[in-house]
Each structure stands twice: as C-alpha cells, then as structure tokens.
Amino acid sequence: MNRDALMGTLDRVVRGFCRLKNLDEVGTSDGFSIHFEEWEWEIGVGLYGFWRFADFQQDTALQQSILTWYETQIGKGLPEMQINTTAPMIALALVAKHHQRQDLLAVVNDWADALLRDLPKTEEGGFQHVVKEQANTGQLWDDTLFMTCLFLGVAGIALKRQDLIDEAGYQFLLHTRYLSDPASGLWYHGWTFVDKHHYAGAFWARGNAWITVAIPEFIELMGEHLDTSVRRFLSQVVARQVRTLCELQADNGMWHTVLDDPLSPQESSATAGIAYGMLRGVRMGILDDSVSASALRAFDAVMARVDDGGLVLEASRGTMLGWDIQYYCDIAIAPVPYAQALTMLLLLEMDQGNWLEATR
Incomplete structure (x- = not known):
C-alpha cells in the first residue's frame, strides 16, 4: 500500500462512519455529515477518531460538521x-478548546464537576461503571479509562484544571491495581468490590484494546502536566501488556475476542485498537521497536476487513460483563462507530509515523 491508497482508505472509513445512523442502521450518504443520533459511548469513540482526522486534515468543513452535531445535541438537552x-x-472538550468556545467549555466544566461530585464511587474512590442499563454497584470496568478518564484529562488541559488531570491519573492507577493480571499484564474486563472476583476472568480483546489505546493517548495528551512517576508506571503497564499481546496474535494478524482462547471469534475493532496503540507507543518511545512488526501485521488484517463502502467488518457490538467465556463468543457482529474510529486512528498513525516505509 502506498500513501495515496492509505489516504483513500482513510477517506472511505471516515465516510463509512458518517453513514452510520444508529446501531442497527446504515444510511446511504457518502458525505462527511454525522448522522448518528444517540449520545452514547459508541458515537463518543467515533467522534474522537473523526476529530483527530479533521484536525489532521486541517479541514474547517469537517471541524464544522462536528461542531454542528454537538450544538444540535446540546440544544436538544x-x-x-x-x-x-x-x-x-x-x-467536545477538544472542539471547545480548539474553537475557544466559552459556552462549550462551560458545558465541559459542568460535566467534569458532576463526575467528581455525583458519579457513584467504589471502595477506594474508583469510578463505578454506571451505565444506562444498570448501576453496576461496586464494579470497575476497563472501558472506564477510555470513556471517562481520557475526558477528565483533556478537560483538565482545556480548562487549566490540574485537579481533573490528577483524578484521571488516580483512576488509571486504581484500575490497574484491580484489573491488570500481574502474571501476563493482560486486563480483565471487570472487578467487583462486592463479591471480590473478576466475573468470567476473561481477557476480553476490545477491553484490552481500550487500555493499549488509552495509556499512550493519556500520556501524550497530558504531556508535562502528568506526574513523572505516573507516566513511568503506566508506560511499564502497557509495555507488559503488549508483550503478551504479541504472543497471542493469530497467524493472520488478528486477535481473538477472548485473547487466550483461539476458538473464540477474531474481532476487528480490538485488532485495530491494539495495532494503533502499539504503533503510537513505539513512536512515543514507551514501547519497544520490536512490537511494530505485530502491529503492522494487524494493520494488514484490518485493511482486509474494510469493505468498498468504508465499513469495518467483523466488529462486535457493545459487551457487558460476562459470567462465562461463551458470553463473549456470542456477541453479535455489526457495523459500529467505534470500529470506524479505531481504524481511523490506525490509518492516521500509519501516515504520521511513516510506518508505510517499514512495510517495504
């Protein structure tokens, strides 16, 4: 693949993201307007990837498309x-900072304050993984670090509030303590302080991908505002995880839904996220250069799963905590905005890190 083909694929994947209207609906639009209607985590991850693309392109029309979506949603409540x-x-925090929109920064500030003040906490002050379906009392999930703690860090930068960055850093440390397996470095999906266990004990692939992405992303976004010891600790956490991920990669470059179960389905959103986090971590100097070979094999595997319309195939839908391994194997496959976003980030990293040179 040359750069022209790479950028053409990126364009298709972004357009594929814009075609998604809801979790069960793919539209026919081939433009760059966002049609997804629900304010939830699926579109949140998608918007982060889309913003990174718009910022990379320095495209004011793309940036305005994101701004318009947010203004519409805020207007609805x-x-x-x-x-x-x-x-x-x-x-939203990135958009508000970029445009210096004080009204949007106020929304960001209020939401951050509400997280610190009102979100139920587990023992030791962890962010309880509250979702619309249930309260998940006493539970820590690995998803939380991407979905919530990246926001706190970005909001801290935008608002010049070190307290938000510090709280995000603490959550990374606490979640590592209870969710990272000390033997392998892989992450369990969840932990309950109520019954003191990891449910199925599953090393769920996309959950691990959230970590492989979130740690380098957090370190890079926070820059000098992140405590040196926290940066050093988290760098070691992701390095240990990645060493084991390389050992568990399938021959075709993919990772399985349950990482250490070769009979579980292979899954593209996890593969894209892991590959992106690896390459970004290598470029940042927190991961060894040797892991790039695994990431580039994964890149090829993901590219083989992008259809002509830019949709990323073989991605699994949202996944609750499972009580057995079979639960993770049975999750439905569907076009989802987070698979589009993680693939966008991977494609952007391939260009920005000049990784195509390594494939020649």
Whole structure:
C-alpha cells in the first residue's frame, strides 16, 4: 500500500462512519455529515477518531460538521451523566478548546464537576461503571479509562484544571491495581468490590484494546502536566501488556475476542485498537521497536476487513460483563462507530509515523 491508497482508505472509513445512523442502521450518504443520533459511548469513540482526522486534515468543513452535531445535541438537552455518556465529551472538550468556545467549555466544566461530585464511587474512590442499563454497584470496568478518564484529562488541559488531570491519573492507577493480571499484564474486563472476583476472568480483546489505546493517548495528551512517576508506571503497564499481546496474535494478524482462547471469534475493532496503540507507543518511545512488526501485521488484517463502502467488518457490538467465556463468543457482529474510529486512528498513525516505509 502506498500513501495515496492509505489516504483513500482513510477517506472511505471516515465516510463509512458518517453513514452510520444508529446501531442497527446504515444510511446511504457518502458525505462527511454525522448522522448518528444517540449520545452514547459508541458515537463518543467515533467522534474522537473523526476529530483527530479533521484536525489532521486541517479541514474547517469537517471541524464544522462536528461542531454542528454537538450544538444540535446540546440544544436538544444532554442525557444523564454516567460512564458511557461521558465518552462524547472527549471530543467536545477538544472542539471547545480548539474553537475557544466559552459556552462549550462551560458545558465541559459542568460535566467534569458532576463526575467528581455525583458519579457513584467504589471502595477506594474508583469510578463505578454506571451505565444506562444498570448501576453496576461496586464494579470497575476497563472501558472506564477510555470513556471517562481520557475526558477528565483533556478537560483538565482545556480548562487549566490540574485537579481533573490528577483524578484521571488516580483512576488509571486504581484500575490497574484491580484489573491488570500481574502474571501476563493482560486486563480483565471487570472487578467487583462486592463479591471480590473478576466475573468470567476473561481477557476480553476490545477491553484490552481500550487500555493499549488509552495509556499512550493519556500520556501524550497530558504531556508535562502528568506526574513523572505516573507516566513511568503506566508506560511499564502497557509495555507488559503488549508483550503478551504479541504472543497471542493469530497467524493472520488478528486477535481473538477472548485473547487466550483461539476458538473464540477474531474481532476487528480490538485488532485495530491494539495495532494503533502499539504503533503510537513505539513512536512515543514507551514501547519497544520490536512490537511494530505485530502491529503492522494487524494493520494488514484490518485493511482486509474494510469493505468498498468504508465499513469495518467483523466488529462486535457493545459487551457487558460476562459470567462465562461463551458470553463473549456470542456477541453479535455489526457495523459500529467505534470500529470506524479505531481504524481511523490506525490509518492516521500509519501516515504520521511513516510506518508505510517499514512495510517495504
């Protein structure tokens, strides 16, 4: 693949994202207007990838498309604050800072304050993974670090509030303590303080991908505002995880839904996220150069799963905590905005890191 083909694929994937209207509906539009109607985590991850693309392109029309979506949603009234509804706030904080929109920065500030004040906490002050379906009392989930703590960090930068960055850093540390397996470095999907266990004990692939993405992203976004010891600790956490991920990669470059179960389905959103996090971590200097070979094999595998309309195939839908491994194997496959976003980020990194040179 040359750069022209790479950028053409990126364009198709972005257009594929814009075709998604809801979780079960793919439209026919081939433009760059956002049609997704629900303010939830799925679109939140998608918007983050879309904003990164618009910023990379320095395209004011794309940036305006995102701004228009947010203005429409805010005008309708935002949903109740919880973990998953915080995900769209990540890109909003970036958009508000970029445009220096004081009205939007006020929305960001109010949401951040509500998270700290009103979100139920677990023992030791963890962010309880509250979602619209249930309160998940006493539960920590690995998804939280991307969906909520990236927002706190980005909001801290936009609002010049070190307290938000510090709280995000603490949540990364606490979640690592209870969700990262000390033997392998892989992450469990969830932990309950109520019954003291990891449910199915599953090393769920997309959950691990959230970590492989979120740690380098958090470190890079926070820059000098992140405590040096926290940066050092998190760098070691993701490095240990990635070493094991490389060992578990399938021969075709994909990762399985349950990472250490080769009979579980292979899954593209996890593969895209893991590959992106690896390449970004190598470029940042927090991961060893040797892991780039696994990431580039994964890139090829994901590219083989992008259809002519730009939709990323073989991605699984949203996944609650499972009580057994079979639950993770049975999750439905569908076009989803987060698969589009993680693939956008991977394609952007391939260009920005000059990784195409490594494939020649």
